[in-house]
Amino acid sequence: MTILLVEDDEVDIMNVKRAFKKNNISNPLVVAHNGLEALEVLRNDLPDAPKPKIVLLDLNMPKMGGIEFLKEIRKDANLSSLSVFVMTTSNEDSDKVEAFNLNVAGYILKPLSLDRFIAAVSTLNSYWTLCEFPH
Known part of the structure; x- marks a missing residue:
């Protein structure tokens, strides 16, 4: 199952990749640096292109932020x-409320330490490994 990481910060991208490696998560990881790039990935109709079923989403990004991206995919029947x-540094209640109103599966504050981040990714992996997804 392919996972789409929507994140503009290169350090956070490296931390996610490191956390995947430390947790032996072998799922393919596709990276988009903002909501517009993520939409391109998701709407790509090439037969060889992996179709992500899970999105790890930062909220604060240039061009198209996370909330705007969520609004766009929730009104697209295919997405x-x-x-x-959501994996973000934003601890604003308004962001949490808006994200949950757009049916996010979870809202995770990015931990400051790499060890806590690795543990958070491990928990996510346990969750999506247990879940059944339609084909």
Whole structure:
């Protein structure tokens, strides 16, 4: 199952890749640096292109932020059922409320330490490994 990481910060991208490696997560990881790039990946109709079923989404990004991206995929019949986990530094209640109103599967604050981040990714992996997704 392919996972789409929507993140503009290169350090956070490296941390996610490191956390995947430390947790022996072998799922293919596709990276988009903002919501517009993520939409391109998700709407790509090439037969060889992997179709992500899970999105790890930052909220604060240039061009198209996370909330705007969520609004766009939720009104797209082909993308509306994607499982989206917000991983952000934003601890604003308004962001949490808006994200959950757009049916996110979870809202995770990015931990400051790499060890806590690796543990958070491990928990996510346990969750999506247990879940059944339609084909």
